[in-house]
Amino acid sequence: xxxxxxxxxxxxxxxxxxxxxxxxxxxxxxxxxxxxxxxxxxxxxxxxxxxxxxxxxxxxxxxxxxxxxxxxxxxxxxxxxxxxxxxxxxxxxxxxxxxxxxxxxxxxxxxxxxxxxxxxxxxxxxxxxxxxxxxxxxxxxxxxxxxxxxxxxxxxxxxxxxxxxxxxxxxxxxxxxxxxxxxxxxxxxxxxxxxxxxxxxxxxxxxxxxxxxxxxxxxxxxxxxxxxxxxxxxxxxxxxxxxxxxxxxxxxxxxxxxxxxxxxx
Amino acid sequence: xxxxxxxxxxxxxxxxxxxxxxxxxxxxxxxxxxxxxxxxxxxxxxxxxxxxxxxxxxxxxxxxxxxxxxxxxxxxxxxxxxxxxxxxxxxxxxxxxxxxxxxxxxxxxxxxxxxxxxxxxxxxxxxxxxxxxxxxxxxxxxxxxxxxxxxxxxxxxxxxxxxxxxxxxxxxxxxxxxxxxxxxxxxxxxxxxxxxxxxxxxxxxxxxxxxxxxxxxxxxxxxxxxxxxxxxxxxxxxxxxxxxxxxxxxxxxxxxxxxxxxxxxxxxxxxxxxxxxxxxxxxxxxxxxxxxxxxxxxxxxxxxxxxxxxxxxxxxxxxxxxxxxxxxxxxxxxxxxxxxxxxxxxxxxxxxxxxxxxxxxxxxxxxxx
Numbered sequence: 001x002x003x004x005x006x007x008x009x010x011x012x013x014x015x016x017x018x019x020x021x022x023x024x025x026x027x028x029x030x031x032x033x034x035x036x037x038x039x040x041x042x043x044x045x046x047x048x049x050x051x052x053x054x055x056x057x058x059x060x061x062x063x064x065x066x067x068x069x070x071x072x073x074x075x076x077x078x079x080x081x082x083x084x085x086x087x088x089x090x091x092x093x094x095x096x097x098x099x100x101x102x103x104x105x106x107x108x109x110x111x112x113x114x115x116x117x118x119x120x121x122x123x124x125x126x127x128x129x130x131x132x133x134x135x136x137x138x139x140x141x142x143x144x145x146x147x148x149x150x151x152x153x154x155x156x157x158x159x160x161x162x163x164x165x166x167x168x169x170x171x172x173x174x175x176x177x178x179x180x181x182x183x184x185x186x187x188x189x190x191x192x193x194x195x196x197x198x199x200x201x202x203x204x205x206x207x208x209x210x211x212x213x214x215x216x217x218x219x220x221x222x223x224x225x226x227x228x229x230x231x232x233x234x235x236x237x238x239x240x241x242x243x244x245x246x247x248x249x250x251x252x253x254x255x256x257x258x259x260x261x262x263x264x265x
Numbered sequence: 266x267x268x269x270x271x272x273x274x275x276x277x278x279x280x281x282x283x284x285x286x287x288x289x290x291x292x293x294x295x296x297x298x299x300x301x302x303x304x305x306x307x308x309x310x311x312x313x314x315x316x317x318x319x320x321x322x323x324x325x326x327x328x329x330x331x332x333x334x335x336x337x338x339x340x341x342x343x344x345x346x347x348x349x350x351x352x353x354x355x356x357x358x359x360x361x362x363x364x365x366x367x368x369x370x371x372x373x374x375x376x377x378x379x380x381x382x383x384x385x386x387x388x389x390x391x392x393x394x395x396x397x398x399x400x401x402x403x404x405x406x407x408x409x410x411x412x413x414x415x416x417x418x419x420x421x422x423x424x425x426x427x428x429x430x431x432x433x434x435x436x437x438x439x440x441x442x443x444x445x446x447x448x449x450x451x452x453x454x455x456x457x458x459x460x461x462x463x464x465x466x467x468x469x470x471x472x473x474x475x476x477x478x479x480x481x482x483x484x485x486x487x488x489x490x491x492x493x494x495x496x497x498x499x500x501x502x503x504x505x506x507x508x509x510x511x512x513x514x515x516x517x518x519x520x521x522x523x524x525x526x527x528x529x530x531x532x533x534x535x536x537x538x539x540x541x542x543x544x545x546x547x548x549x550x551x552x553x554x555x556x557x558x559x560x561x562x563x564x565x566x567x568x569x570x571x572x573x574x575x576x577x578x579x580x581x582x583x584x585x586x587x588x589x590x591x592x593x594x595x596x597x598x599x600x601x602x603x604x605x606x607x608x609x610x611x612x613x614x615x616x617x618x619x620x621x622x623x624x625x626x627x628x629x630x631x632x633x634x
Contacts, residue, residue: 059483
């Protein structure tokens with residue numbers, strides 16, 4: 001199934017396939033995300049959603065296929081090189097530095113944007129100290145945007161799971177990405193929190209100008225938030241389309257809910 | 266997102282109280298804190314004056330072990346890498362400094378720089394291998410590296426003097442044993458200052474981030490390979506300096522001084538001190554440096570059982586017992602036991618950070634020096 005025509009694609013996978021031993025985890029997955037789009041990825045457990053994220057962000061090397069960021073082929077680049085090009089992602093297991101505070105996490109996350117030389121920082125040159133203050137300022141701005149200011153000084157180890165997922169999103173935002181890939185950001189969240197988060201995702205697009213890819217098990221929220229939806233099943237693209245089209249797709253409903261189901265939500 | 270009040274463990278509330286107390290402590294006066302710090306500094310500086318001249322070299326050794334502990338801490342505490350071959354870095358530093366002093370006639374300061382550079386080069390070699398292995402395998406590689414250095418490198422006669430040893434005269438200005446102890450303490454101070462600043466820099470933070478999760482660090486744009494290597498190089502450089510100072514304690518060193526048991530002692534003192542905390546590991550270093558002397562003195566002065574049986578040969582057993590006590594009761598080591606004091610000295614409340622008791626507790630970003 002070819003990817004749809006998208007003007008100005010910021011991220012593109014072209015027939016990405018990967019095999020682990022005897023398991024074909026992804027076969028010929030092609031998708032395109034346009035600038036400022038919110039794209040949802042659905043699929044039952046084990047469909048290959050996180051594997052796709054890992055191929056896009058550089059943690060897995062696909063056996064076949066290419067990954068392009070802003071038109072540049074990044075298939076052979078390391079994860080940090082892709083991150084430095086503006087690709088941000090969260091992890092299914094919370095991706096934060098456990099022993100740091102929330103604020104410290106958001107400061108480390110700005111790694112790629114620090115300009116001071118190592119020497120200036122070691123001796124504590126005024127310019128380096130000024131930059132340190134700016135890093136904290138920016139971290140505070142992001143915390144405020146995410147409504148997490150109250151947790152600023154808390155250590156990661158002592159925070160509940162739902163909060164951690166949000167702090168993780170904040171840390172990725174602090175890297176100043178252009179593309180944001182969210183892997184189940186609502187795991188451990190209540191329905192109300194999910195709804196609030198979807199508003200925030202919309203805000204990230206409108207206020208921060210991000211293009212967003214969302215993996216989430218909460219199907220109605222994904223359909224509500226996304227401009228376009230891809231559905232994976234057994235590592236292959238089962239369906240794609242506008243949220244309404246996907247909702248009414250009988251094949252998708254069957255993959256999710258078993259034989260006989262005709263609509264998804 | 267979740268309501269903090271419903272946390273059944275009570276941890277959340279405790280953390281909130283902690284944050285409030287941190288703010289309150291920051292608003293309070295700095296004066297008492299500075300006075301206590303000055304008092305500690307004064308006590309440390311008085312030690313070489315009051316210690317019996319027979320034991321003055323033990324003071325130098327203690328300061329040098331403190332430097333080695335900082336070096337170990339960068340690698341083990343911050344970067345989360347294993348090292349059971351650290352005596353090799355100390356050795357190459359010691360022989361490089363001795364060679365520079367004796368055979369090249371270089372001044373002491375320059376010899377220390379040479380020792381640091383050679384230590385960094387050795388660490389670069391080990392680090393290059395270490396990038397490919399981790400955990401138990403890394404530990405084995407570092408042991409092999411230490412043995413290789415001892416059996417091969419340190420047998421190069423013109424560099425190390427072979428069995429006779431390499432001479433390493435002290436600098437003229439610090440030729441007396443008391444003056445030399447002050448020199449070692451001074452270098453320890455500089456190394457601690459460097460370590461504090463390191464944790465407040467981009468590179469220092471990145472090194473600590475990759476300890477917790479390399480994938481997360483990479484996803485934030487951190488070059489994991491480069492920063493892991495950097496941790497090895499910084500650690501090797503500091504150990505090299507320690508080696509240079511070590512060589513001139515007795516003004517002669519031989520390869521017998523740098524065995525596997527020394528590397529194990531270095532790891533023990535780091536863990537018992539509290540990996541990740543610079544003040545903890547330095548105290549661990551000092552403890553293990555004076556332990557043999559302490560045991561011998563006890564043996565000589567107390568003529569009742571069990572002290573009659575106690576000698577310096579018991580040191581490994583006591584080290585092992587301390588390690589077990591640390592791992593089971595205080596995984597954060599000495600630093601954890603002193604948690605309240607260290608928090609207060611760093612500008613926080615006189616109370617242990619409720620969540621700061623993981624073994625590899627980072628120094629944070631250096632906000633609390």
